[in-house]
Amino acid sequence: xxxxxxxxxxxxxxxxxxxxxxxxxxxxxxxxxxxxxxxxxxxxxxxxxxxxxxxxxxxxxxxxxxxxxxxxxxxxxxxxxxxxxxxxxxxxxxxxxxxxxxxxxxxxxxxxxxxxxxxxxxxxxxxx
Numbered sequence: 001x002x003x004x005x006x007x008x009x010x011x012x013x014x015x016x017x018x019x020x021x022x023x024x025x026x027x028x029x030x031x032x033x034x035x036x037x038x039x040x041x042x043x044x045x046x047x048x049x050x051x052x053x054x055x056x057x058x059x060x061x062x063x064x065x066x067x068x069x070x071x072x073x074x075x076x077x078x079x080x081x082x083x084x085x086x087x088x089x090x091x092x093x094x095x096x097x098x099x100x101x102x103x104x105x106x107x108x109x110x111x112x113x114x115x116x117x118x119x120x121x122x123x124x125x126x127x128x
Contacts, residue, residue, distance in 0.1 A: 003034035006048055006058060013059045013095040014047055020105045021045050024112050025123040038108075042115035045108055049092045052083035059095045061104065063111040064088075 007014055014036065021027055021038040030037050038045035046062035062082050065073050073079045073091055082092045093099075093107065113121055 005031070006034040007036060011059065013099070016101060017045070017047055017061055017104070017108075020101070020108055021112075024108070024116075025120045025127075026116070027112070040112060040116040040120050044111040044115045046085070046090075049080075049082035049085065051080055057092060057094050060092045061095070061107070062090050062092045063107050064114050065091050065107065066110040066114075069110075 017038075018029065018036070021044075022029065024040065027038055027040050030039055032043075032046075036047040037043050038047075044064060047060075048056070048058045049060055049062045050056040057080065060080075062085050067089075070089065070091065074081065078093055080092045080094065082090055085092075093104065109124075112124075116124075
């Protein structure tokens with residue numbers, strides 16, 4: 001049985017995430033488990049998540065943090081350790097009216113760099 005769709009294409013936060021993620025070289029969007037995911041070969045972003053058995057954050061982004069920054073991010077109340085993805089090192093950031101989109105772009109860039117092929121990273125770096 002297919003998963004129910006858990007997002008709205010007109011969600012302004014999703015629109016902004018798409019704009020940032022799909023600007024990265026060779027990135028695609030794939031709907032998986034009812035949510036938009038962003039991939040360059042492997043997945044580096046997932047729109048929406050939850051804390052197992054506690055709460056859903058439909059307006060959030062799951063990403064793979066830079067390992068050197070993970071501990072600091074976990075201590076920030078805007079971030080959470082998501083169900084299923086958390087044990088693999090992923091974090092989630094909850095969106096609101098005060099979301100810093102420059103920071104979100106940096107988080108997606110760092111996540112992308114951990115999974116993208118070298119040629120895609122080289123293409124990104126060549127853009128300046």
